Amino acid sequence: MSTLIEPRTLQGFRDYPPALMIPRERVLQTARTVYRSYGYAPIDTPTLEYADVLLGKGGGENDRIVYRFKDHGERDVAMRFDLTVPFARFAAVHVPQLGTPFKRYAMGPVWRGERPGQGRYREFWQCDFDTIGTLSNAADAEVALVINDLFTALEIPNFQIRVNNRLLLNGLLESIGVLDKAVPLLRSLDKLAKVGRDKVIEEMTADTEVSVEQADRVLKLAEATGTNEEILGAAEASFGGNPNEKAREGLLRLRELLSIAETAGVPAERIRIDLSIARGLDYYTGTIYETFLGDLPGIGSVCSGGRYDNLASLYTKQVLPGVGASLGVDRLLAAMEEIKHPWMTGQSTPAPVLVLQFENTWLGHYQRVARSLRAVGIGAEVYPDVKRLKAQFEYADKRGFKVALIAGSEEFAKGLWKIKDLVKREEVTVTEAEVVERVRGIM
Amino acid sequence: MSTLIEPRTLQGFRDYPPALMIPRERVLQTARTVYRSYGYAPIDTPTLEYADVLLGKGGGENDRIVYRFKDHGERDVAMRFDLTVPFARFAAVHVPQLGTPFKRYAMGPVWRGERPGQGRYREFWQCDFDTIGTLSNAADAEVALVINDLFTALEIPNFQIRVNNRLLLNGLLESIGVLDKAVPLLRSLDKLAKVGRDKVIEEMTADTEVSVEQADRVLKLAEATGTNEEILGAAEASFGGNPNEKAREGLLRLRELLSIAETAGVPAERIRIDLSIARGLDYYTGTIYETFLGDLPGIGSVCSGGRYDNLASLYTKQVLPGVGASLGVDRLLAAMEEIKHPWMTGQSTPAPVLVLQFENTWLGHYQRVARSLRAVGIGAEVYPDVKRLKAQFEYADKRGFKVALIAGSEEFAKGLWKIKDLVKREEVTVTEAEVVERVRGIM
Numbered sequence: 001m002s003t004l005i006e007p008r009t010l011q012g013f014r015d016y017p018p019a020l021m022i023p024r025e026r027v028l029q030t031a032r033t034v035y036r037s038y039g040y041a042p043i044d045t046p047t048l049e050y051a052d053v054l055l056g057k058g059g060g061e062n063d064r065i066v067y068r069f070k071d072h073g074e075r076d077v078a079m080r081f082d083l084t085v086p087f088a089r090f091a092a093v094h095v096p097q098l099g100t101p102f103k104r105y106a107m108g109p110v111w112r113g114e115r116p117g118q119g120r121y122r123e124f125w126q127c128d129f130d131t132i133g134t135l136s137n138a139a140d141a142e143v144a145l146v147i148n149d150l151f152t153a154l155e156i157p158n159f160q161i162r163v164n165n166r167l168l169l170n171g172l173l174e175s176i177g178v179l180d181k182a183v184p185l186l187r188s189l190d191k192l193a194k195v196g197r198d199k200v201i202e203e204m205t206a207d208t209e210v211s212v213e214q215a216d217r218v219l220k221l222a223e224a225t226g227t228n229e230e231i232l233g234a235a236e237a238s239f240g241g242n243p244n245e246k247a248r249e250g251l252l253r254l255r256e257l258l259s260i261a262e263t264a265g266v267p268a269e270r271i272r273i274d275l276s277i278a279r280g281l282d283y284y285t286g287t288i289y290e291t292f293l294g295d296l297p298g299i300g301s302v303c304s305g306g307r308y309d310n311l312a313s314l315y316t317k318q319v320l321p322g323v324g325a326s327l328g329v330d331r332l333l334a335a336m337e338e339i340k341h342p343w344m345t346g347q348s349t350p351a352p353v354l355v356l357q358f359e360n361t362w363l364g365h366y367q368r369v370a371r372s373l374r375a376v377g378i379g380a381e382v383y384p385d386v387k388r389l390k391a392q393f394e395y396a397d398k399r400g401f402k403v404a405l406i407a408g409s410e411e412f413a414k415g416l417w418k419i420k421d422l423v424k425r426e427e428v429t430v431t432e433a434e435v436v437e438r439v440r441g442i443m
Numbered sequence: 444m445s446t447l448i449e450p451r452t453l454q455g456f457r458d459y460p461p462a463l464m465i466p467r468e469r470v471l472q473t474a475r476t477v478y479r480s481y482g483y484a485p486i487d488t489p490t491l492e493y494a495d496v497l498l499g500k501g502g503g504e505n506d507r508i509v510y511r512f513k514d515h516g517e518r519d520v521a522m523r524f525d526l527t528v529p530f531a532r533f534a535a536v537h538v539p540q541l542g543t544p545f546k547r548y549a550m551g552p553v554w555r556g557e558r559p560g561q562g563r564y565r566e567f568w569q570c571d572f573d574t575i576g577t578l579s580n581a582a583d584a585e586v587a588l589v590i591n592d593l594f595t596a597l598e599i600p601n602f603q604i605r606v607n608n609r610l611l612l613n614g615l616l617e618s619i620g621v622l623d624k625a626v627p628l629l630r631s632l633d634k635l636a637k638v639g640r641d642k643v644i645e646e647m648t649a650d651t652e653v654s655v656e657q658a659d660r661v662l663k664l665a666e667a668t669g670t671n672e673e674i675l676g677a678a679e680a681s682f683g684g685n686p687n688e689k690a691r692e693g694l695l696r697l698r699e700l701l702s703i704a705e706t707a708g709v710p711a712e713r714i715r716i717d718l719s720i721a722r723g724l725d726y727y728t729g730t731i732y733e734t735f736l737g738d739l740p741g742i743g744s745v746c747s748g749g750r751y752d753n754l755a756s757l758y759t760k761q762v763l764p765g766v767g768a769s770l771g772v773d774r775l776l777a778a779m780e781e782i783k784h785p786w787m788t789g790q791s792t793p794a795p796v797l798v799l800q801f802e803n804t805w806l807g808h809y810q811r812v813a814r815s816l817r818a819v820g821i822g823a824e825v826y827p828d829v830k831r832l833k834a835q836f837e838y839a840d841k842r843g844f845k846v847a848l849i850a851g852s853e854e855f856a857k858g859l860w861k862i863k864d865l866v867k868r869e870e871v872t873v874t875e876a877e878v879v880e881r882v883r884g885i886m
Contacts, residue, residue, distance in 0.1 A: 004759065004760070005496060005499065006496075007496065007535040007755075009488075009489055009492065009536075010493060014489065015487070015488050016485075017533075017537050017541065021484070021485040021486050022484065022485060024487075025475070029472075032468070036794060036822055037794065037817040037820075037821075038817070038822070038824060039794035039823070039824025041465065041793055042461060042793070043459055043460055043461060044458070044464055045459075046456035046458070047552060047554070048453055048554070049452065049456075052448060053448060053449075053450065053451065067491075069510075069513070071453075071510065077453060089450040090450075090458055093450050093452075098461075098791065099838065099841060101828070103824070104461070109490060111491070123489055123490060123491065134827045134828055136803070136828050137803075138803065138827040139827045141810070142825065145810060145814070149817070259807060260806045260807040263808060263811055264811045264813075264814055265811055265814060314447065314448050315447055315448055316450070317447070349482055349484055354482075357581070360580070363584065363703045364704075364706020367707035368706055368708055370481075371707055374481070374592070377480075379481070380482070381482025384544050384579040384582045384585070385544070385577055385581070395542070
């Protein structure tokens with residue numbers, strides 16, 4: 001025993017005690033339920049992979065942030081830094097048997113050795129869903145439906161899904177002759193909300209051979225406001241009413257997405273066309289999604305994604321176009337805490353009922369009644385020690401139990417139970433046969 | 444593009460495609476539901492920790508199997524090899540605020556660089572629950588109830604929880620003067636079922652200064668058969684009817700556990716006293732649990748655990764006794780596959796209903812009807828492409844959908860839907876308002 005080891009955790013990593021973990025499990029379970037309801041199937045892939053499989057040809061940002069080491073067999077291995085690269089590797093291996101279209105979701109931690117900060121961790125959860133193996137806009141429209149149903153199920157009162165299409169942006173860049181500079185231009189455009197118009201124009205014209213007039217054309221398109229139809233009309237107008245092929249396809253897909261969502265019953269205010277969102281990654285080629293919380297716009301998008309032309313080109317010649325999005329679980333939880341979301345109760349028990357203990361003679365009976373509650377889906381814990389009632393009630397308060405059940409020799413002699421509503425501070429005495437119904441009534 | 448990277452996985456690691464992942468999620472969700480119903484609260488801890496925190500004073504088996512490396516900041520870090528050590532570290536940090544008793548569950552992958560083999564992986568899931576901060580036998584009895592409710596909820600038809608108490612074994616060792624050799628003796632005893640009586644006696648007497656008579660006494664106790672009460676009676680008799688203090692306490696706790704379980708309504712055949720199970724670890728000090736599948740005893744215990752005196756002595760002076768057990772998820776899934784458990788359907792869709800696509804004009808309507816099914820908890824996927832019906836039905840068969848919904852211009856003109864039961868190969872035509880009820884009827 002002698003010297004103790006200091007129980008410290010690594011910087012950028014954290015424990016989830018019950019009060020944090022209960023809402024996290026609820027968010028994940030909600031996402032799982034919504035994804036499944038659309039037919040996305042769960043998959044999982046290893047945490048560790050060969051480093052060259054995860055890093056591809058290398059040379060990018062990922063080389064710097066990845067946790068990489070030699071394993072027991074001197075293999076060069078790395079921990080996954082996202083769920084997309086492992087999905088691409090998985091698809092190359094399994095899609096030949098599984099067939100297309102293939103819809104999957106995946107949830108799990110990923111690791112990035114970046115500088116940690118406010119709400120930024122080195123270990124954090126991703127929660128992705130994708131449809132691959134189809135070019136159909138049906139899959140794109142569905143992503144917007146999934147996000148809508150997800151945030152509705154998450155009881156987020158005031159969210160907005162912003163949608164754009166890279167084809168429209170690229171169509172404009174093509175029409176003004178700067179399509180070859182799409183990557184830096186769209187990366188600059190992405191900063192519009194953060195740094196403002198002047199800085200974006202400055203960056204666009206400094207970093208590339210783009211003129212102020214050209215940059216202005218891009219920004220005009222991005223800044224279109226009004227109803228969805230007005231924005232799409234303004235986009236058309238910016239092509240002199242005659243969009244090129246790329247832009248026409250982009251407009252068509254956006255209009256179809258809106259129409260499907262409307263017919264399917266998504267409230268009109270949920271989906272907004274926003275031609276300023278470009279998403280930094282050069283990866284995306286079609287529809288783009290971001291999701292903002294009306295009560296906390298500053299936190300940024302909590303669910304983002306888009307359409308891509310080819311998922312797994314590093315590993316296979318099979319062309320796998322797809323579309324999907326990813327829920328930022330940790331960012332969402334931080335936001336839910338900030339907006340005092342009703343799920344952030346601070347409760348640290350998943351069971352609402354505590355059965356107090358008078359004498360250990362009655363333990364079998366305590367557990368029998370607790371099991372009758374569990375059988376109807378009401379969690380019930382039996383306090384393990386014979387302690388003063390005051391200590392047991394303090395425990396109930398601290399954990400956030402809603403109901404206490406109390407019975408000692410006197411009650412057992414008469415077949416009675418006391419039920420105490422710990423929120424209203426009311427107590428009733430009932431027969432054992434009535435316990436389940438009365439407790440259900442309090443819930 | 445040029446050369447492709449071979450999409451290989453590391454030896455001892457594996458992908459979970461949907462047909463494997465769907466049952467795994469169901470098992471985990473079942474465990475979560477049962478643990479929660481007893482008031483065990485979820486926690487999570489980081490995958491990576493300081494190596495000295497995970498390995499303690501070192502020198503054990505864990506040093507050899509752990510994945511350990513230097514991170515970006517040259518810190519000596521390691522991936523967790525179980526969920527117990529991180530829980531001990533967590534308890535040292537958080538229990539002072541959280542208070543005791545503290546009941547937690549944790550689920551997640553752990554990593555061990557061991558030689559992989561049949562059903563043995565380098566990455567596998569653990570699924571633990573524990574109550575710490577109490578010596579009360581109420582917590583020990585509850586572990587048996589949890590295991591019973593868990594395997595019942597898992598729809599395992601024929602399982603048996605075997606229970607022993609180290610106090611009884613240690614009492615016997617003390618009474619015959621070999622308590623100081625408890626660790627090697629119990630480790631040998633643990634092999635009884637595998638290697639047989641003679642080999643165990645050989646090992647006991649070869650490795651230690653134990654006589655054949657002493658070894659025989661231990662084996663006689665371990666081999667007691669009959670009803671639970673007969674076994675406990677035989678144990679008492681092996682002390683000449685006058686057990687020493689340790690043995691008396693062990694017998695008392697076993698009898699109380701049986702009595703609580705019986706009163707609480709656990710079927711008598713579920714819990715068997717088995718004085719031969721010792722569990723290799725020197726960690727355990729009281730009640731011990733193993734769980735066997737009647738249909739597949741050879742696979743070994745699929746849920747094991749026990750009571751320990753002090754969880755977190757490496758990190759804190761706070762003494763934290765506790766009791767718990769761990770579900771071996773991967774071993775259980777392998778067993779479920781072997782016994783053709785009804786959950787192992789081979790299905791690779793989590794949604795039972797597929798809405799076929801005739802024309803993309805109707806996508807909004809397809810999604811509207813699909814959403815009405817999702818709203819009542821019935822998963823419904825909309826096929827994304829306009830393809831021949833034959834191809835869409837093949838997709839439905841391959842994935843394991845149960846019901847297809849079919850409507851084209853003709854049906855929409857009349858407000859009708861065709862519902863095809865893909866199992867019974869029957870088709871009915873109904874109005875849109877009837878779809879949900881009819882599909883529910885088929886489920």
